[in-house]
Amino acid sequence: MKRSLLIEEINTDLIWSGLHVETNTEYVPEVLKDTAERFAEIWKIDKSSFVYGKGHRKTVQQRQYEKLLEYAAKLEEYIEKIGICGPDRNSYSKTDHSATFMRIKTDYMGNDQLLPAYNVQVGVADEYIAVVEVNQYRSDMDCFIPLMEQFYKTYGFYPKYPIADAGYGSYNNYIYCEQKGMEKYMKFTMFKKETEDKKYHENPFRAVNFKVDNEGILRCPYGKAFHFAYRKAVKGNQYGRQEEIYTCENCSGCPYADQCKKTDKNRTIRINRELTSMHDEVIRNLESIQGALLRMNRSIQAEGTFGIIKNDRWYKRIVRRGMNTVKMEIFLVSIGHNLYKYQNKKMRLHKVA
Incomplete structure (x- = not known):
């Protein structure tokens, strides 16, 4: 990170003064401002002597001091923007902070519209x-x-x-x-595809259509066993939904490999039996x-x-x-x-x- 590199550079230059600023993966503006003040006191920086523009060369101390203040100001700007966005969205309009950028339906010219809405x-x-x-x-x-x-x-x-x-x-x-x-x-x-596309619904290579043998083991159309690997939490779920990940014991030599998987590795499937049963209930209802x-x-x-x-x-x-x-x-x-x-x-x- 640029901020950490700058602080390490300052620590090296001021090792004689006893000033040492800890580097972190994250910083807050107050820490950078405090570092800038201590830096100015040690070097006795006079802001009126700062130079700008073409033909003037900044001193190392001026450059480091200005960078610290610049990074602090940028962090304050980020904090303000994150506060406006809140935890539930990642964009907002400059002219209306309550509006979120959304993909709107195409206009009469067929152009995609990304507008605050x-x-x-x-x-x-x-x-x-x-x-x-x-x-x-x-x-x-x-x-x-x-x-x-x-x-x-x-x-x-x-x-x-x-x-x-x-x-x-x-x-x-x-x-x-x-x-x-x-x-x-x-x-x-996938409601429409499930109810109207018979080929998709009955596709034997879909994980939901895999058979379960007498021992409770999932079997693919070729009879290979799929063993439980781990559970994975679904991002953004409010009720702790988890998916079960199963991996095939060995896909080598399978005559259906081209239809069943897209990689050279053993096939991995995700199963959520509760959600699948909910989908079945929705189909029956509708x-x-x-x-x-x-x-x-x-x-x-x-x-x-x-x-x-x-x-x-x-x-x-x-x-x-x-x-x-x-x-x-x-x-x-x-x-x-x-x-x-x-x-x-x-x-x-x-x-x-």
């Missing part, structure tokens, strides 16, 4: 917006729990059948549904008659709500800045949508009567 989530019931939440998370998976908590805070209960698309199906959200008494009706990432009706209603009502707001009402961009004012803006838009829906239904009933 908010993740707006709505819960729709009977065509009305029942709950709305504004988040800084880039992934929809992280927005499910805050939305459900907002629903509970508003109505005093959790929805029995929270139907959602594949962006919300995760281990965390499924466990949360179990804890709150909600059924699992959120698609997972492929039932009730699940099909819920999916149809979701595509009509939830997607239709965004369609009305964004296309019919031409509301495609948040105009305010800051989380509180953005929430107020989204709430007002939602209220307007609900009043529009209510008036339309009222007029239809009036015409029928």
Whole structure:
């Protein structure tokens, strides 16, 4: 690190003075500032004698002193930026610290858009917006729990059948549904492929399709045993989810090696039986008659709500800045949508009567 190299250089130059600064892998601005002050006292540095610009050569002491202050200022800047980002995101906009940079849908020219944005989530019931939440998370998976908590805070209960698309199906959200008494009706990432692609679903080389013999040992299609190697914690999981890693005893000479693995080493697979059983439950729920009706209603009502707001009402961009004012803006838009829906239904009933 540059800071450690600088401190080692200073220690070498000032070994006669008894000053010794410990080098570390991490530093705080206060330590560097204190070192700069002690350094200035020992060398009796006069800042008015510092030289700058072309044709002037800085002394070693001036260069070292300025570097210490520069590194301290940079660390303070990093601390400030990390404080603005917080623990749940890694970017923010300079013009709106509450906004997070997200990959937006392509524009009319087909260009990818990386822009500061908010993740707006709505819960729709009977065509009305029942709950709305504004988040800084880039992934929809992280927005499910805050939305459900907002629903509970508003109505005093959790929805029995929270139907959602594949962006919300995760281990965390499924466990949360179990804890709150909600059924699992959120698609997972590979739901469409699992249910519509028979070749993929029945692929014998997928780890979930490996057979288990009478001794409880996993066997690949060629009959090779897969032995347990270790457990690995899944990064970012809130409930301590772990994957079991299994390694094949010997893949050499296997006639299916080209179809089964991509490397020259013995194949390694990851198994999470609990998550696999959850996926099976989700498939059963969504492929039932009730699940099909819920999916149809979701595509009509939830997607239709965004369609009305964004296309019919031409509301495609948040105009305010800051989380509180953005929430107020989204709430007002939602209220307007609900009043529009209510008036339309009222007029239809009036015409029928």
